[in-house]
Amino acid sequence: xxxxxxxxxxxxxxxxxxxxxxxxxxxxxxxxxxxxxxxxxxxxxxxxxxxxxxxxxxxxxxxxxxxxxxxxxxxxxxxxxxxxxxxxxxxxxxxxxxxxxxxxxxxxxxxxxxxxxxxxxxxxxxxxxxxxxxxxxxxxxxxxxxxxxxxxxxxxxxxxxxxxxxxxxxxxxxxxxxxxxxxxxxxxxxxxxxxxxxxxxxxxxxxxxxxxxxxxxxxxxxxxxxxxxxxxxxxxxxxxxxxxxxxxxxxxxxxxxxxxxxxxxxxxxxxxxxxxxxxxxxxxxxxxxxxxxxxxxxxxxxxxxxxxx
Numbered sequence: 001x002x003x004x005x006x007x008x009x010x011x012x013x014x015x016x017x018x019x020x021x022x023x024x025x026x027x028x029x030x031x032x033x034x035x036x037x038x039x040x041x042x043x044x045x046x047x048x049x050x051x052x053x054x055x056x057x058x059x060x061x062x063x064x065x066x067x068x069x070x071x072x073x074x075x076x077x078x079x080x081x082x083x084x085x086x087x088x089x090x091x092x093x094x095x096x097x098x099x100x101x102x103x104x105x106x107x108x109x110x111x112x113x114x115x116x117x118x119x120x121x122x123x124x125x126x127x128x129x130x131x132x133x134x135x136x137x138x139x140x141x142x143x144x145x146x147x148x149x150x151x152x153x154x155x156x157x158x159x160x161x162x163x164x165x166x167x168x169x170x171x172x173x174x175x176x177x178x179x180x181x182x183x184x185x186x187x188x189x190x191x192x193x194x195x196x197x198x199x200x201x202x203x204x205x206x207x208x209x210x211x212x213x214x215x216x217x218x219x220x221x222x223x224x225x226x227x228x229x230x231x232x233x234x235x236x237x238x239x240x241x242x243x244x245x246x247x248x249x250x251x252x253x254x255x256x257x258x259x260x261x262x263x264x265x266x267x268x269x270x271x272x273x274x275x276x277x278x279x280x281x282x283x284x285x286x287x288x289x290x291x292x293x294x295x296x297x298x299x300x301x302x303x304x305x306x307x308x309x
Contacts, residue, residue, distance in 0.1 A: 029144065187206075255278060
């Protein structure tokens, strides 16, 4: 059994909203439809709820599994990743769906979830065992995630993709949602610039959250919720991000927010280091050679450079 995360942190969080926020960042709702001669229709249907992360954040999966009444499995998924996966129909119906109905998603995954939920209900009703029911589920599957596989497109040439919900006018529902989302998608960075004679002369803190351009409205609602920063869209790369670099906003808004609504996982260590640098900047220590050397040392062990077991 994995040791649970620091209770001083987790006790501050609303587990339900954290789970939804992290799912908006790293989760997936999936319908598997595969050929299987043992079924009368020739097709086997399975539904999955899955959260996939790097192995360094394995404890976050345990935290989510704990909130969801211990259902599902945490499994190795590749060399450096783990997944929390639920595919038991009863567990999906009795735990997963009630959770996301109570704590709804706010990213474009909400549209996937609504169609996925309809498919799960059809499986519950046994419609996946009929020719008409399979076609209805394929129509739903066609509008979820990346759509139909090549095999399904060739097998269901008359498929009529279900209409997806238009997800807009989002609002951050709770601070713990943003803590969960940041635990998955956020970054706490330190920029150190140099003058022309290569003498270090500036240290800057950066908080950023990146998303696909389809979630531009989500970036806007995060900006509105935190009441600072800005968002940028890179159409050529289909990416956008929320970014805050203003030190006063970081020190008086961003840091206090995450002290009340802490993030979890290895990224929380980056936040802790980031806050230490913020205190050095607040005390003007970054204007001294000793202070800048301390900042460089902290920066050198953060994010991708962090060593973990």
